[in-house]
Amino acid sequence: MxxxxxxxxxxxxxxxxxxxxxxxxxxxxxxxxxxxxxxxxxxxxxxxxxxxxxxxxxxxxxxxxxxxxxxxxxxxxxxxxxxxxxxxxxxxNSDQFNGFLSMAQQETQKQEPENVSLAAYLMNGHKITVNIVSTNQTEEILEAVASQIEIPDEYVYYFGLYLVRKEEGGDNSIVRKLQDFESPYISLKAANKEGVHRIVLRKSYWDSSFDDDLLENKITMNLLYVQAVSDIERQWVLATKDQLKHLTTLQERGSKRDYVRLARTLKYYGYIQFRPCVTDYPNPNSRVLVAAGNKELNFRVQVQDQIKEGSFKITRMRCWRITTTYPEGSGDSSSSSSPNLELSFEYLMARDTLKWITITSSQAMLMSMCLQNMVDELIMKKQGKKFKKPQDHTKSPQTIGVNGETTHYGDNTHFKRQQSRESQVDSKAVHNDDQSAINKAMGSVKKISDKFSKSSKAENSITQNDAFEQIGDDDL
CATH class of the missing domain: 3.30.1520.10 (Phox-like domain)
Incomplete structure (x- = not known):
């Protein structure tokens, strides 16, 4: 982050x-x-x-x-x-850290816990509505959405919730993945003050071998299919005319699993594509299309009248940083001029040769998060770890109290998956359960100001790449 x-x-x-x-x-x-x-x-x-x-x-x-x-x-x-x-x-990752950020967001946006409906969308525009408490955090909302469409527990965290913006041209661009410390309801409401946004469910991993797990289940296989169709239609994934014809035939037959398997063989499958931007590689002010996926940043650079392609492997990035710059003559952050965001990474070009490469893009933050997520996944896989499951989400984040006290402010029993799948539920009991969840939140969430009342060219820090240490001679 x-x-x-x-x-x-x-x-x-x-x-x-x-x-x-x-x-x-x-x-x-x-x-x-x-x-x-x-x-x-x-x-x-x-x-x-x-x-x-x-x-x-x-x-x-x-x-x-x-x-x-x-x-x-x-x-x-x-x-x-x-x-x-x-x-x-x-x-x-601690309760103290995430609880503080969650509480601060609630107080800043003046959001009290209340019973609300929240819409999440699939990549084909299908709408999923869940009934939640407005201050529920991302993990709870993801589990509620997964429960609504009956994603098996072991596959819930193969997916994530993303904030997506509707652009003027009609396309949708990913703004960011929603983090555990925030309330999706509050974040969406705040984002919609500056444009039309929605919350979208997408797979949140980068290694396409994880597709093999999801293809074994009808529901998760269908989610993979919907995302593959969307990415191919918007040309995030590239295909020849013959491949597109074959894909269309599979679509008409309803052969979704075969469609996904063919899509996995195509260029840029599983990548996130960013808007056109500028880089200083190979030359200053080079126009570039950047994509993140398959453990790399992919560059398609316009050099004179040609498009040249290159890839930068995450294992060869020693570190990266985000820098905010202001147009010449605009001064500092007090200026009304719009700042530029830059992502710079130090890359091992050859043995004993490191070079800084800079991308200037309004999506530099998203690029950085993609790099971090790919590194985390690579290390997770090498250590033999697995995706967490809803049952691992055993306790709610805590408030930061005075004199060392901690108070649970959320109650994820509101989203017990077994209850949400029961088909025969008394409507009065549902109302009472919802109100109980709200009352618990109202009683336990204290405003930060109340809890603490007794207590008397901008550059972000460099992100070190832990995967860089694992590089070997075969990578050079």
Whole structure:
């Protein structure tokens, strides 16, 4: 995950007092606004759980009011703190970390728990509606959607929920994968203030060999088929005329499994394609189409009148970073000029030869997350680990309380899969169960401000690639 705190804002509390809020962005998207003392208490809770030595230095308290330059210095230090802390997987996957971010999102968007319906879509536009509590997190929503269409438990986390934007030309572009620390309902509502978005269910793995598992089940096989048809129609997957003709014949016959098996042999199957952008490789300001998949970033670069293709394997990327740049003469982040996002990665071009390559794209954050997910999957597979299952999701995230107290704020029993599949359920009992879930959430979710009331060219940090250490002579 990429964290940034690019700006601050002056806010009034209930008593009319003015204070500074720090705006936290996750993966390039605004997530929440929090006070310094909330972040300080968050740091104290992390210290109790993981120890001070596991955490970066936290900017010290000040007795007197801060000047504008001191506020800016504190913003920079807080940004650095959360970037470094989040790089520790044990910390970033903890209940304390995710619970804090979830709570902060709820308070910032002023979202109280309530009974709502949420729509998720398949790649063919089929709509799946689930009844949820508005503050439920991504894992709970994914499990509810999976239960609705009866995906077997062992295959639920082969899929993920993605935020997708409707573009002016009619196409849909992936904005990002929804993370465990956020509420999809709140995130969708916030995103729709800036355009039409929807939540889409897609497979969330990169290694197409996992398709073999899903092809054995009718429901998951159909999901693979729907996504393959969509990706071929939008030309994310390339096929010759003869291959397209064969695919059409299989479609007409209803041979979905054979369709997927043929699609797997096609170029760019399983890749995510990004919008046209600019790179400095092989020459400055080269136009490029970038795609992520099959353990690589694929470049199709326009060189004079030709399109040249190259691939950059993730195992040969030593590290990468996201940088925000502003047009020349625009100054800094206070300028009204739109910033540019750059993804830069250090690549092992040959033995003992490393080179930085930069892509300038509004989707740089998504590219970075794709790289991270491919690396994580590669390591997971080499270690012989498996995808988690809903039964592994045994406890709800916790709030960060005062004096070390923790409170469960969610209740995933609302989505017990056995209950959701019962065909004969008394309507009054359903209403009571829903209201009970809301009441539990209302009673246990305390606003961050309440809980802490007793407690007195911007560049993100470099992401190291753990898979790089596994490179051998055969990769050179």
């Amino acid at each position: 990429h964290f940034s705190i690019p700006d601050t804002q002056e806010t009034k509390d209930a008593n009319g007092s003015i204070f500074t809020s720090y705006n936290i962005y996750v993966n390039g998207v605004f997530h929440c606004s929090v006070r310094y003392r909330q972040l300080h208490q968050f740091h104290e809770e992390l210290k109790k759980e993981f120890g001070a030595s596991a955490l970066p230095a936290f900017p010290p308290k000040k007795i007197l009011p801060l000047s504008p330059s001191q506020v800016e210095e504190r913003r920079t230090l807080l940004e650095r703190y959360i970037q470094l802390a989040s790089q520790d997987v044990q910390i970033s």
